[in-house]
Amino acid sequence: MIPTEPIGSIPRPPELIAAMAEFRAGRLAYTEIEPLYAAAVADTVRRFEATGSPVITDGEQRKSHNFASYCVDGLPNFVNDGFHLRFVGHERVWPRLTSGPFAFMRRGAEFLAETQRLSNRQAKQAVISPSAVSLFYPARELPDYSRDAFIEDLLREHESDIRSCLEMGAHTVQVDFTEGRLAGKLDPSGGLLNSFIGLNNLALARFNSVERRRIGVHTCPGGDRDSTHSADVDYSALLPSLFELMAGRFFIALAREPDRRRVLALVARYLKPEQVAYVGVIDPLDPRVETPEEVRDRVLEAAEYIPLSQLGTTDDCGFAPFSDDLSTSRETAFAKIEARVVGTRMASQQLEARWSLQ
Ligand SMILES: [Zn+2]
Numbered sequence: 001m002i003p004t005e006p007i008g009s010i011p012r013p014p015e016l017i018a019a020m021a022e023f024r025a026g027r028l029a030y031t032e033i034e035p036l037y038a039a040a041v042a043d044t045v046r047r048f049e050a051t052g053s054p055v056i057t058d059g060e061q062r063k064s065h066n067f068a069s070y071c072v073d074g075l076p077n078f079v080n081d082g083f084h085l086r087f088v089g090h091e092r093v094w095p096r097l098t099s100g101p102f103a104f105m106r107r108g109a110e111f112l113a114e115t116q117r118l119s120n121r122q123a124k125q126a127v128i129s130p131s132a133v134s135l136f137y138p139a140r141e142l143p144d145y146s147r148d149a150f151i152e153d154l155l156r157e158h159e160s161d162i163r164s165c166l167e168m169g170a171h172t173v174q175v176d177f178t179e180g181r182l183a184g185k186l187d188p189s190g191g192l193l194n195s196f197i198g199l200n201n202l203a204l205a206r207f208n209s210v211e212r213r214r215i216g217v218h219t220c221p222g223g224d225r226d227s228t229h230s231a232d233v234d235y236s237a238l239l240p241s242l243f244e245l246m247a248g249r250f251f252i253a254l255a256r257e258p259d260r261r262r263v264l265a266l267v268a269r270y271l272k273p274e275q276v277a278y279v280g281v282i283d284p285l286d287p288r289v290e291t292p293e294e295v296r297d298r299v300l301e302a303a304e305y306i307p308l309s310q311l312g313t314t315d316d317c318g319f320a321p322f323s324d325d326l327s328t329s330r331e332t333a334f335a336k337i338e339a340r341v342v343g344t345r346m347a348s349q350q351l352e353a354r355w356s357l358q
Pocket of ligand 1: 007178218219220221222223316317318
Protein backbone atom coordinates (compact mmCIF):
# COMPACT_ATOMS: atom_id res chain seq x y z
CA MET A 1 0.00 0.00 0.00
CA ILE A 2 1.14 3.50 -0.81
CA PRO A 3 1.55 5.38 2.52
CA THR A 4 -0.58 8.47 3.09
CA GLU A 5 -0.35 11.14 5.80
CA PRO A 6 -1.87 14.54 6.53
CA ILE A 7 0.29 17.65 6.99
CA GLY A 8 -1.12 18.66 10.37
CA SER A 9 -3.62 21.46 10.86
CA ILE A 10 -7.42 21.26 10.82
CA PRO A 11 -9.64 24.38 11.08
CA ARG A 12 -10.49 25.08 14.73
CA PRO A 13 -14.14 24.97 15.83
CA PRO A 14 -15.73 28.47 15.53
CA GLU A 15 -16.45 28.60 19.29
CA LEU A 16 -12.74 28.00 20.02
CA ILE A 17 -11.67 30.70 17.54
CA ALA A 18 -14.07 33.17 19.20
CA ALA A 19 -12.78 32.25 22.67
CA MET A 20 -9.13 32.60 21.55
CA ALA A 21 -9.89 36.16 20.42
CA GLU A 22 -11.50 36.93 23.78
CA PHE A 23 -8.50 35.45 25.60
CA ARG A 24 -6.08 37.59 23.58
CA ALA A 25 -8.16 40.68 24.32
CA GLY A 26 -7.87 39.89 28.04
CA ARG A 27 -11.57 39.27 28.45
CA LEU A 28 -11.30 35.53 29.14
CA ALA A 29 -9.12 33.59 31.59
CA TYR A 30 -7.04 30.63 30.40
CA THR A 31 -9.02 28.31 32.69
CA GLU A 32 -12.13 29.19 30.69
CA ILE A 33 -10.58 28.45 27.31
CA GLU A 34 -8.78 25.21 28.30
CA PRO A 35 -11.93 23.00 28.15
CA LEU A 36 -12.55 24.29 24.61
CA TYR A 37 -9.01 23.30 23.54
CA ALA A 38 -9.44 19.84 25.07
CA ALA A 39 -12.82 19.37 23.38
CA ALA A 40 -11.43 20.54 20.01
CA VAL A 41 -8.53 18.06 20.16
CA ALA A 42 -10.83 15.19 21.19
CA ASP A 43 -13.31 15.98 18.40
CA THR A 44 -10.48 16.31 15.84
CA VAL A 45 -8.94 12.96 16.77
CA ARG A 46 -12.36 11.22 16.66
CA ARG A 47 -13.17 12.68 13.23
CA PHE A 48 -9.67 11.95 11.93
CA GLU A 49 -10.15 8.30 12.88
CA ALA A 50 -13.52 8.28 11.11
CA THR A 51 -11.87 9.28 7.80
CA GLY A 52 -9.98 5.97 7.84
CA SER A 53 -6.68 7.88 7.82
CA PRO A 54 -3.92 5.47 8.91
CA VAL A 55 -1.97 8.40 10.39
CA ILE A 56 -3.62 11.19 12.38
CA THR A 57 -2.73 14.45 14.13
CA ASP A 58 -4.32 16.66 16.79
CA GLY A 59 -5.18 19.11 14.01
CA GLU A 60 -2.79 21.58 15.69
CA GLN A 61 -5.77 22.81 17.70
CA ARG A 62 -3.46 24.01 20.50
CA LYS A 63 -1.01 25.90 18.26
CA SER A 64 -2.58 29.08 19.52
CA HIS A 65 -1.55 31.54 16.79
CA ASN A 66 -0.01 29.51 14.00
CA PHE A 67 2.28 26.64 12.91
CA ALA A 68 5.47 28.64 13.54
CA SER A 69 5.19 30.87 16.60
CA TYR A 70 3.45 28.28 18.86
CA CYS A 71 6.87 27.53 20.37
CA VAL A 72 7.31 31.09 21.67
CA ASP A 73 3.74 32.40 22.07
CA GLY A 74 3.36 33.75 25.60
CA LEU A 75 7.08 34.29 26.29
CA PRO A 76 7.82 37.68 27.90
CA ASN A 77 10.90 38.36 25.69
CA PHE A 78 8.95 38.50 22.40
CA VAL A 79 6.92 41.29 20.77
CA ASN A 80 4.68 41.03 17.74
CA ASP A 81 6.43 43.24 15.19
CA GLY A 82 8.98 41.01 13.48
CA PHE A 83 9.30 39.56 9.97
CA HIS A 84 6.39 40.32 7.61
CA LEU A 85 5.15 37.20 5.81
CA ARG A 86 3.42 38.59 2.72
CA PHE A 87 0.62 36.55 1.19
CA VAL A 88 -1.20 37.61 -1.98
CA GLY A 89 -3.75 40.05 -0.52
CA HIS A 90 -2.69 40.13 3.16
CA GLU A 91 0.24 39.63 5.50
CA ARG A 92 1.08 37.96 8.78
CA VAL A 93 3.68 39.24 11.22
CA TRP A 94 6.14 36.97 13.04
CA PRO A 95 7.20 37.63 16.64
CA ARG A 96 10.54 39.32 17.37
CA LEU A 97 12.94 38.35 20.14
CA THR A 98 13.84 41.32 22.37
CA SER A 99 16.39 39.73 24.71
CA GLY A 100 17.99 36.42 25.62
CA PRO A 101 18.07 33.73 26.67
CA PHE A 102 15.81 31.68 24.41
CA ALA A 103 13.97 28.44 25.10
CA PHE A 104 10.73 26.99 23.73
CA MET A 105 7.54 27.79 25.63
CA ARG A 106 5.65 24.90 24.04
CA ARG A 107 6.82 21.75 22.27
CA GLY A 108 5.47 19.34 19.72
CA ALA A 109 5.95 16.50 22.22
CA GLU A 110 3.21 17.95 24.49
CA PHE A 111 0.73 17.96 21.64
CA LEU A 112 1.73 14.46 20.56
CA ALA A 113 1.22 13.12 24.09
CA GLU A 114 -2.39 14.29 24.02
CA THR A 115 -3.06 12.72 20.60
CA GLN A 116 -1.59 9.44 21.80
CA ARG A 117 -3.71 9.50 24.97
CA LEU A 118 -6.84 9.82 22.83
CA SER A 119 -6.09 7.30 20.08
CA ASN A 120 -4.21 4.11 19.25
CA ARG A 121 -3.86 5.20 15.62
CA GLN A 122 -0.36 6.15 14.37
CA ALA A 123 0.20 9.83 15.19
CA LYS A 124 2.51 12.31 13.52
CA GLN A 125 3.75 15.61 14.89
CA ALA A 126 4.67 18.75 13.00
CA VAL A 127 7.32 21.06 14.46
CA ILE A 128 8.63 24.35 13.12
CA SER A 129 11.97 24.43 11.32
CA PRO A 130 15.02 26.13 12.83
CA SER A 131 15.18 28.32 9.71
CA ALA A 132 11.69 29.73 10.38
CA VAL A 133 12.46 30.40 14.05
CA SER A 134 15.75 32.05 13.03
CA LEU A 135 13.60 34.79 11.48
CA PHE A 136 12.40 35.70 15.00
CA TYR A 137 15.88 37.04 15.83
CA PRO A 138 16.06 40.78 15.01
CA ALA A 139 18.06 42.13 12.06
CA ARG A 140 20.26 44.09 14.48
CA GLU A 141 22.25 41.89 16.85
CA LEU A 142 21.01 41.99 20.47
CA PRO A 143 23.63 43.41 22.87
CA ASP A 144 23.17 40.75 25.58
CA TYR A 145 22.50 37.75 23.36
CA SER A 146 24.45 37.16 20.16
CA ARG A 147 22.95 35.57 17.06
CA ASP A 148 25.37 32.66 17.47
CA ALA A 149 24.22 32.05 21.04
CA PHE A 150 20.60 32.18 19.86
CA ILE A 151 21.23 29.66 17.06
CA GLU A 152 22.94 27.32 19.50
CA ASP A 153 19.96 27.48 21.89
CA LEU A 154 17.51 27.09 19.01
CA LEU A 155 19.23 23.96 17.66
CA ARG A 156 19.30 22.42 21.14
CA GLU A 157 15.59 23.09 21.69
CA HIS A 158 14.62 21.80 18.23
CA GLU A 159 16.72 18.65 18.53
CA SER A 160 15.35 17.80 21.97
CA ASP A 161 11.75 18.29 20.78
CA ILE A 162 12.23 16.00 17.76
CA ARG A 163 14.03 13.45 19.91
CA SER A 164 11.18 13.39 22.44
CA CYS A 165 8.60 12.87 19.66
CA LEU A 166 10.66 10.03 18.15
CA GLU A 167 11.09 8.36 21.54
CA MET A 168 7.33 8.62 22.12
CA GLY A 169 6.79 6.65 18.91
CA ALA A 170 5.68 9.40 16.52
CA HIS A 171 5.01 7.91 13.10
CA THR A 172 6.65 10.96 11.52
CA VAL A 173 8.10 14.15 12.97
CA GLN A 174 7.58 16.71 10.25
CA VAL A 175 9.67 19.87 10.07
CA ASP A 176 7.54 22.66 8.56
CA PHE A 177 9.66 24.48 5.97
CA THR A 178 7.29 26.83 4.11
CA GLU A 179 10.00 29.52 4.08
CA GLY A 180 12.09 27.32 1.77
CA ARG A 181 10.10 28.22 -1.31
CA LEU A 182 9.64 31.80 -0.08
CA ALA A 183 13.43 32.15 0.15
CA GLY A 184 13.60 32.09 -3.66
CA LYS A 185 11.44 35.20 -3.71
CA LEU A 186 13.21 37.08 -0.92
CA ASP A 187 16.63 36.32 -2.40
CA PRO A 188 16.62 35.13 -6.03
CA SER A 189 20.41 34.55 -5.81
CA GLY A 190 19.71 31.40 -3.77
CA GLY A 191 21.91 32.55 -0.87
CA LEU A 192 19.08 32.70 1.67
CA LEU A 193 17.78 29.25 0.67
CA ASN A 194 21.27 27.81 1.05
CA SER A 195 21.60 29.34 4.50
CA PHE A 196 18.21 27.86 5.51
CA ILE A 197 19.25 24.41 4.22
CA GLY A 198 22.58 24.67 6.02
CA LEU A 199 20.95 25.64 9.33
CA ASN A 200 18.33 22.88 9.17
CA ASN A 201 21.00 20.34 8.28
CA LEU A 202 22.96 21.34 11.40
CA ALA A 203 19.94 20.05 13.34
CA LEU A 204 19.28 16.99 11.16
CA ALA A 205 22.95 15.95 11.39
CA ARG A 206 22.42 15.33 15.10
CA PHE A 207 20.25 12.30 14.28
CA ASN A 208 21.38 8.91 12.99
CA SER A 209 20.21 7.42 9.70
CA VAL A 210 17.52 5.25 11.36
CA GLU A 211 16.06 8.27 13.18
CA ARG A 212 16.18 10.40 10.03
CA ARG A 213 13.92 7.95 8.19
CA ARG A 214 11.07 9.12 10.44
CA ILE A 215 11.93 12.80 10.16
CA GLY A 216 10.12 14.61 7.36
CA VAL A 217 10.18 18.05 5.77
CA HIS A 218 7.10 19.88 4.45
CA THR A 219 7.36 22.31 1.57
CA CYS A 220 4.53 24.46 0.22
CA PRO A 221 3.94 27.98 -1.13
CA GLY A 222 2.06 28.89 2.07
CA GLY A 223 -1.63 28.55 2.78
CA ASP A 224 -3.77 31.12 4.60
CA ARG A 225 -7.22 32.54 3.82
CA ASP A 226 -7.19 30.77 0.46
CA SER A 227 -3.97 32.56 -0.50
CA THR A 228 -0.26 31.68 -0.91
CA HIS A 229 3.00 33.62 -0.44
CA SER A 230 5.32 31.98 -2.96
CA ALA A 231 3.38 30.00 -5.59
CA ASP A 232 5.11 32.16 -8.21
CA VAL A 233 8.54 30.80 -7.20
CA ASP A 234 9.34 27.99 -9.63
CA TYR A 235 9.97 24.62 -7.98
CA SER A 236 13.18 24.31 -10.00
CA ALA A 237 14.61 27.01 -7.69
CA LEU A 238 13.87 24.89 -4.63
CA LEU A 239 13.81 21.14 -5.29
CA PRO A 240 17.52 20.54 -6.08
CA SER A 241 18.44 22.08 -2.70
CA LEU A 242 15.44 20.67 -0.81
CA PHE A 243 16.56 17.06 -1.19
CA GLU A 244 19.97 18.04 0.24
CA LEU A 245 18.17 18.19 3.59
CA MET A 246 19.15 15.10 5.57
CA ALA A 247 15.55 13.97 6.11
CA GLY A 248 13.86 10.74 5.05
CA ARG A 249 10.38 11.98 4.10
CA PHE A 250 9.35 14.97 2.02
CA PHE A 251 5.78 16.30 2.03
CA ILE A 252 5.50 18.27 -1.19
CA ALA A 253 2.60 20.53 -2.27
CA LEU A 254 1.72 19.38 -5.78
CA ALA A 255 -2.06 19.24 -6.40
CA ARG A 256 -2.33 23.00 -7.00
CA GLU A 257 0.72 23.22 -9.31
CA PRO A 258 -0.22 24.27 -12.88
CA ASP A 259 2.19 21.69 -14.40
CA ARG A 260 2.36 18.69 -12.06
CA ARG A 261 4.26 16.45 -14.51
CA ARG A 262 7.11 18.93 -14.73
CA VAL A 263 7.37 19.05 -10.93
CA LEU A 264 7.20 15.24 -10.70
CA ALA A 265 10.07 14.97 -13.18
CA LEU A 266 12.11 17.33 -10.96
CA VAL A 267 11.25 15.34 -7.83
CA ALA A 268 12.26 12.09 -9.58
CA ARG A 269 15.52 13.67 -10.68
CA TYR A 270 16.65 14.99 -7.29
CA LEU A 271 15.07 12.56 -4.79
CA LYS A 272 17.79 10.44 -3.16
CA PRO A 273 17.48 6.64 -2.85
CA GLU A 274 16.92 6.76 0.93
CA GLN A 275 14.20 9.45 0.67
CA VAL A 276 10.42 9.08 0.22
CA ALA A 277 8.34 11.74 -1.59
CA TYR A 278 4.80 12.25 -0.26
CA VAL A 279 3.15 14.22 -3.03
CA GLY A 280 0.16 16.50 -2.47
CA VAL A 281 -3.01 15.10 -4.03
CA ILE A 282 -5.47 17.41 -2.23
CA ASP A 283 -5.64 21.20 -2.55
CA PRO A 284 -6.74 22.70 0.79
CA LEU A 285 -7.23 26.14 -0.82
CA ASP A 286 -9.82 24.81 -3.28
CA PRO A 287 -13.27 24.77 -1.62
CA ARG A 288 -14.38 21.89 -3.85
CA VAL A 289 -13.87 18.41 -2.36
CA GLU A 290 -11.82 16.23 -4.69
CA THR A 291 -13.35 12.87 -5.68
CA PRO A 292 -11.49 9.66 -4.80
CA GLU A 293 -11.16 9.00 -8.56
CA GLU A 294 -9.36 12.33 -9.07
CA VAL A 295 -7.00 11.46 -6.23
CA ARG A 296 -6.44 7.98 -7.69
CA ASP A 297 -5.51 9.50 -11.06
CA ARG A 298 -3.08 11.94 -9.41
CA VAL A 299 -1.38 9.06 -7.61
CA LEU A 300 -1.15 7.02 -10.83
CA GLU A 301 0.35 10.07 -12.55
CA ALA A 302 2.97 10.39 -9.78
CA ALA A 303 3.74 6.66 -10.03
CA GLU A 304 4.84 7.22 -13.63
CA TYR A 305 7.75 9.26 -12.28
CA ILE A 306 8.56 8.08 -8.75
CA PRO A 307 9.46 4.48 -7.79
CA LEU A 308 6.61 2.94 -5.76
CA SER A 309 8.95 2.20 -2.86
CA GLN A 310 9.61 5.95 -2.60
CA LEU A 311 6.07 7.28 -3.17
CA GLY A 312 3.49 8.45 -0.64
CA THR A 313 0.60 10.91 -0.68
CA THR A 314 -0.39 13.88 1.46
CA ASP A 315 -2.38 17.14 1.34
CA ASP A 316 -0.70 20.16 -0.24
CA CYS A 317 -0.65 21.90 3.14
CA GLY A 318 -2.45 22.00 6.46
CA PHE A 319 -6.08 23.11 6.35
CA ALA A 320 -5.56 26.03 8.78
CA PRO A 321 -1.89 26.77 9.53
CA PHE A 322 -3.10 30.03 11.12
CA SER A 323 -5.54 29.43 13.95
CA ASP A 324 -8.06 32.16 13.05
CA ASP A 325 -8.38 31.13 9.38
CA LEU A 326 -12.10 30.68 8.67
CA SER A 327 -11.78 30.02 4.92
CA THR A 328 -12.28 26.24 5.22
CA SER A 329 -14.78 24.39 7.42
CA ARG A 330 -13.90 21.32 9.48
CA GLU A 331 -16.44 19.35 7.44
CA THR A 332 -14.68 20.22 4.16
CA ALA A 333 -11.24 19.43 5.59
CA PHE A 334 -12.28 15.96 6.79
CA ALA A 335 -14.14 15.22 3.52
CA LYS A 336 -10.95 16.07 1.60
CA ILE A 337 -8.86 13.86 3.90
CA GLU A 338 -11.27 10.97 3.35
CA ALA A 339 -10.99 11.47 -0.43
CA ARG A 340 -7.18 11.29 -0.12
CA VAL A 341 -7.32 8.08 1.91
CA VAL A 342 -9.85 6.35 -0.38
CA GLY A 343 -8.23 7.59 -3.62
CA THR A 344 -4.76 6.53 -2.51
CA ARG A 345 -6.10 3.07 -1.62
CA MET A 346 -7.76 2.80 -5.07
CA ALA A 347 -4.47 3.69 -6.78
CA SER A 348 -2.57 1.20 -4.61
CA GLN A 349 -4.95 -1.59 -5.59
CA GLN A 350 -4.70 -0.71 -9.26
CA LEU A 351 -0.89 -0.60 -9.16
CA GLU A 352 -0.80 -3.88 -7.22
CA ALA A 353 -3.01 -5.55 -9.84
CA ARG A 354 -0.70 -4.29 -12.60
CA TRP A 355 2.30 -5.56 -10.68
CA SER A 356 0.84 -9.07 -10.25
CA LEU A 357 0.05 -9.28 -14.00
CA GLN A 358 3.66 -8.60 -14.93
ZN1 LIG B 1 2.14 24.12 4.10
